[in-house]
Amino acid sequence: MNRYATQLYNLAPVWGQNLILTGYSTLLDRERYGGRFGEFRDLLEKAEWYSESELIAYQDERLRATVAHAYNTVPFYRQRFDGCKLKPADIRGQEDLPKIPLLTREDVRSHFDELRSRDVDRNSMKTGHTSGTTGTPLTVGYDANTIWMAYAALDRHYRWAGCRLANDGDRIAVARGNVIVPLDQKRPPFWRMNRRHNQLLLSSFHLSKQNLPGYFEALACFKPAVLDGYPSTLYVLAKFLQSRGETFPIRAAITSSETLYDFQREVIEERFKCRVFDYYALAERVIFSSECDRHEGHHLAMEYGVSEVVDGEGRPVSSGTVGKLVGTSLHNNAMPLIRYVTSDMTSVRTKPCSCGRGLRMMDDVTTKAEDLLTLKDGRLISPSVLTHPFKPLDCIEGSQIVQTDPQTVIVRLIPGPTYTQAHTDHLITELTARLGADVKVEVQMVDQLEQKSSGKFKWVISHVPLGI
Numbered sequence: 001m002n003r004y005a006t007q008l009y010n011l012a013p014v015w016g017q018n019l020i021l022t023g024y025s026t027l028l029d030r031e032r033y034g035g036r037f038g039e040f041r042d043l044l045e046k047a048e049w050y051s052e053s054e055l056i057a058y059q060d061e062r063l064r065a066t067v068a069h070a071y072n073t074v075p076f077y078r079q080r081f082d083g084c085k086l087k088p089a090d091i092r093g094q095e096d097l098p099k100i101p102l103l104t105r106e107d108v109r110s111h112f113d114e115l116r117s118r119d120v121d122r123n124s125m126k127t128g129h130t131s132g133t134t135g136t137p138l139t140v141g142y143d144a145n146t147i148w149m150a151y152a153a154l155d156r157h158y159r160w161a162g163c164r165l166a167n168d169g170d171r172i173a174v175a176r177g178n179v180i181v182p183l184d185q186k187r188p189p190f191w192r193m194n195r196r197h198n199q200l201l202l203s204s205f206h207l208s209k210q211n212l213p214g215y216f217e218a219l220a221c222f223k224p225a226v227l228d229g230y231p232s233t234l235y236v237l238a239k240f241l242q243s244r245g246e247t248f249p250i251r252a253a254i255t256s257s258e259t260l261y262d263f264q265r266e267v268i269e270e271r272f273k274c275r276v277f278d279y280y281a282l283a284e285r286v287i288f289s290s291e292c293d294r295h296e297g298h299h300l301a302m303e304y305g306v307s308e309v310v311d312g313e314g315r316p317v318s319s320g321t322v323g324k325l326v327g328t329s330l331h332n333n334a335m336p337l338i339r340y341v342t343s344d345m346t347s348v349r350t351k352p353c354s355c356g357r358g359l360r361m362m363d364d365v366t367t368k369a370e371d372l373l374t375l376k377d378g379r380l381i382s383p384s385v386l387t388h389p390f391k392p393l394d395c396i397e398g399s400q401i402v403q404t405d406p407q408t409v410i411v412r413l414i415p416g417p418t419y420t421q422a423h424t425d426h427l428i429t430e431l432t433a434r435l436g437a438d439v440k441v442e443v444q445m446v447d448q449l450e451q452k453s454s455g456k457f458k459w460v461i462s463h464v465p466l467g468i
Contacts, residue, residue, distance in 0.1 A: 010182065018193040021180070025196040031126075032151045035144055040152035047303050048156070052358040055302040060093035062330040063306060067091045069117065070336045076107075076114040077338065094306050094328075102314045102326065103340045105138055116141055120334040130283045138284075141335035146285050149331045153281070153301050157290040161252040161277040163226050170251070173219055175202040175229030175237070177257075188214040200224060204233045212240045219248065227272060228254040232457035234272075235264040239397065241271040243416070249273035256281060258457065259365065261387050280365055286327030286340050289362050292355050299359040300348075305330050307362065308339070309348055319350045325365070345372075374464045375439060376406040383460040389430030395419040400449045403462040409435060411443045412450075 009020050047055065068088040070077040081087065086099060108115060116122055120143060130138040158165040163172075180192045181203040190206040193199070200222045202215060215237065227234060227250055234253055241248055253268050253276045260278045268276050279290045280298055286305045289298035300307050308326040309317050317323040325342045349361035373381035383401075390399060398414035411427060413419075424443045431441045451457050 014189060014192070017180070018195070021192055021201065022195045025194050025199075029196070031144075031147060033148075035148055037148040037152055040145075040149045041155055044152050044156045044301070044303055045159075048299075048357045048359060050358045052352075052360065055358050055360075056094070059302055059306050059330065063094060063097075063328065064088070064091065066328070066330055066336050067338065069119075069333055070338060073117040073119045074115060074336065075118070076111050077336075079114075094308075097306070097308065097328065097339060098314070098316060100339050102310075103337060105341070105343075108138060108140060108337070108340070112139065112141075115335050115337075117334055117336070125334045128283045128285070140284050140337070142285050142329075142332045143334035146329065146332040146334070149304060150281070150285055150288065153288040153290070153304050154279075156301075157277065157279045158226075158254070160290060160292045161226070161254060161275075162293070163252050163254075169197060170225035171198045171200075171223060172226040172228055173200045173202060173222060173224040175204055175227070175233040177204055177230070179203075179205065181206060189218065190215065191218050202229070202233075204230065207233065207236050209240075212237070216240075216248065225251040226254060227252075230457065231255045231258050231260040231264045231268075231278075232459070234268050234276075236398075238264075238267045238271040242267060242394065243397075247271050247273050252277055254279070259383065259459070261383070261459065263387050263391050278364070280362075282327065282342060284327070284329075284337055284340055284342075285332060286329045286337050287325065287342070292353060292357065294353055294355045296351075296353045296355075297349050297361040297363055298365075299353065299357060300362050302359055303330070307348075307360075309346060314339075317347075319348045322347045322363075373401075373403050373409070373435070373460065373462055374406060375435065381435065385434055386431065386460065389427050389434070393419075393423055393426070395423060398449050399459070400457075401460045402450075403460075403464055406464055407438060408440050408442070411441065412446045413443060414447065414449065415445055 005020070005024065009017055012020060047058065050058070071081055071088045080101065084099070084101065090096060090099060116125065125141045125143065126147065127139055127141050155165045163170050178201065180201050181190050185206070188211065190203040190211055192201045194201060200218065234255060248271065250272050252274050253272055255276055255278045260276065265276050275295065277291050278298070279288070281288045287307050288301040288304045290301065291298055306328040309321070309323040310326050311317050311323050322345055325344045325346050327337070327340050327342060329337050344365045346365045347363045349363055351361070353361055375381065386401060390396065395416040395418040396413055397416050400412040402410045402412060404410060409431065411431070427443060428441045432439065435441065449457070450461065
């Protein structure tokens with residue numbers, strides 16, 4: 001919403017806020033589900049069953065068109081290509097991409113206008129913003145095709161989960177980072193209705209012991225088929241059910257925007273009696289990946305963009321090797337991003353999914369670069385490794401790991417009623433076994449965990465520069 005609509009929303013009563021949300025969603029529908037959305041949706045439904053070689057051929061065709069457009073209409077790429085003595089004809093397919101230098105966040109920030117295609121008027125170009133999980137939010141530009149393709153990819157993800165999105169969609173309860181309820185509100189309802197899309201929007205900022213029973217009363221009345229939200233938020237809801245020995249059956253849980261840890265998936269699936277379908281997407285609109293019903297990894301949407309995994313020098317690594325994730329947009333003529341370096345790390349799987357789709361497989365992005373621990377001896381510790389000591393401890397209501405220096409790790413805990421000193425001893429022992437005796441592990445009891453203003457949560461926060 002723009003500033004004036006937001007002011008009106010904040011002043012409106014609850015019924016008025018529901019009306020504004022529904023009206024705003026109707027306006028967004030034209031941008032998200034109009035134009036070529038249906039064409040892209042049909043393409044994705046058909047192309048997911050292409051062979052890998054057919055998908056690569058499609059990518060290479062789109063890539064050649066993207067590179068030629070960028071060279072001819074984008075000043076940044078004309079200068080970059082000329083500086084490297086490259087011509088569009090030199091990029092015949094994705095195997096030639098390493099000839100092009102990597103595009104960094106700082107490149108986009110410093111050369112925003114030079115990265116805009118001169119075929120697109122700046123005032124008509126749509127803009128989006130990264131969430132700033134790296135501490136440096138970024139503005140990017142894109143055109144209508146980019147938006148339609150992105151929502152077609154999301155529609156496919158819902159379809160793989162056995163659910164429906166958009167105007168004819170299922171009832172969806174959404175728990176994300178939008179401030180839909182005033183932060184100082186003390187009494188329910190801590191949720192609002194978007195009747196256009198059959199959505200119950202849950203505030204992620206009011207999830208307390210006192211408020212959670214009300215959330216589930218609202219969910220029971222709404223009867224959602226789908227719960228869509230941040231893994232950390234859905235985990236809080238699932239842990240509440242676990243503490244009461246209850247379940248709340250739904251058809252599917254959709255997660256994204258944060259690392260989904262195994263311990264979160266297990267509790268969410270157990271308490272909501274469904275499977276979790278995780279997807280990975282970027283505001284830069286260069287990469288989209290989804291879990292299908294086999295849950296053997298994330299399928300890369302090869303129709304959406306070209307993904308690479310590279311080492312610190314920008315060289316492609318072999319399949320199965322962890323490296324930095326790099327993406328190239330295939331449909332963004334307004335601001336094509338070619339070999340854009342994300343802040344995330346992953347690997348490409350060598351084994352195809354048993355579902356039979358030709359889309360390449362990507363491992364879970366469980367090692368976001370800013371969340372790795374860098375120890376004094378140079379070791380990099382993945383957050384996934386640190387989840388295991390916490391798995392048997394149902395007496396913990398919330399936890400967060402903070403690295404303050406190469407030899408100090410602080411565990412912030414919200415303890416449950418049955419938490420004892422023995423559990424603290426267990427955590428210190430097990431984490432020390434994983435980090436080393438020269439790392440001091442401290443456990444601090446807190447009432448609240450650190451959360452970003454966007455509502456997103458980082459389970460592991462490191463204040464030590466990444467050692468790669």
